[in-house]
Amino acid sequence: MVCKRVRAGVTLVELLVVVAIIGLLIGLALPAIQAAREAGRRTQCQNNLHQISLAVDGFYDSMRRYPPGQFNGTYGHGPNSRAWNWMAQVLPFSEQRNIFESGNVQNQTLSLSAATPAPIEFVLCPSSASVDDGPRLDAGNLLGLPVGRSTYKAVSGANWGDDTSLGPSAVPLATNWRHVGTNGSYDGLDNGDGIMFRSDYRSPRTKQIIRDGTSSTFLLGEDVPDENAWVSWPYANNGYGTCAIPPNLHGLDPADYPNTWSFRSRHPGGLEFAVADGSVRFVSGAIELDVYRRLATIHGNEPVADAAWR
Numbered sequence: 001m002v003c004k005r006v007r008a009g010v011t012l013v014e015l016l017v018v019v020a021i022i023g024l025l026i027g028l029a030l031p032a033i034q035a036a037r038e039a040g041r042r043t044q045c046q047n048n049l050h051q052i053s054l055a056v057d058g059f060y061d062s063m064r065r066y067p068p069g070q071f072n073g074t075y076g077h078g079p080n081s082r083a084w085n086w087m088a089q090v091l092p093f094s095e096q097r098n099i100f101e102s103g104n105v106q107n108q109t110l111s112l113s114a115a116t117p118a119p120i121e122f123v124l125c126p127s128s129a130s131v132d133d134g135p136r137l138d139a140g141n142l143l144g145l146p147v148g149r150s151t152y153k154a155v156s157g158a159n160w161g162d163d164t165s166l167g168p169s170a171v172p173l174a175t176n177w178r179h180v181g182t183n184g185s186y187d188g189l190d191n192g193d194g195i196m197f198r199s200d201y202r203s204p205r206t207k208q209i210i211r212d213g214t215s216s217t218f219l220l221g222e223d224v225p226d227e228n229a230w231v232s233w234p235y236a237n238n239g240y241g242t243c244a245i246p247p248n249l250h251g252l253d254p255a256d257y258p259n260t261w262s263f264r265s266r267h268p269g270g271l272e273f274a275v276a277d278g279s280v281r282f283v284s285g286a287i288e289l290d291v292y293r294r295l296a297t298i299h300g301n302e303p304v305a306d307a308a309w310r
Helices: 012-063 097-102 289-296
Strands: 152-155 218-222 270-275 280-284
Touching: 012 152, 012 218, 012 270, 012 280
Parallel strands: none
Antiparallel strands: 152 218, 218 270, 270 280
């Protein structure tokens, strides 16, 4: 009689154990994978800010001033204006001359320019936005007009709470962060105490005004378009933020500009800033508000220790 060898199968218990082990390994690996991806996105963000800083320096070397914001006055405001942002001015210095020229930037109005909705990858932090998101249709002052997204803005300083362009009878902005500037003004929109602001075409800004030192003065910072209606690359009223408001305030109404005209990111723990000397620094979201504000001003006689903003 021939005995057949019976082959043992995998029991249900053993299968469940294997599945549990695999699930555990995946659970352990996922945070590491996500952390690696975020590290890559943060590095790309730093590279973007550095590239934009170089474009700003290229403009400066050519024009002997920082790129202007052209809001109101001669340029007007809204979709039918020529209120082009500082970022539009530096396109020829960032390998984007074709967009600048084909869109007739500066001479054409925003609503008629072919440049206005253009996607530009290096003005987008990959943690916060993508060219695949397409142009936004809800940008401040430009509702319904397709406008190219950006996640980077100029730092207008740390003064906030007023808007003198509205006239002497205007009431203060409904903000929780009213703060007088080192220039004695609360008007961070049109009289910022930082390097650039939305209507600074009226008073050319040079490096000589940065008395606190270029290595300790913010130039550019990050924002999240989905959380702030007032951020896009073409429009002069969408390209600035104040450090009067603390960093990384999330969950606010995107249209509430008195409280969202600030800087935020989706990087864990903080956000990136380009400094006026061309370097890029990661700033902790827990930075002391006083230190944060001092880093945004140009002549407050406020040297800041390097360790203070980590």
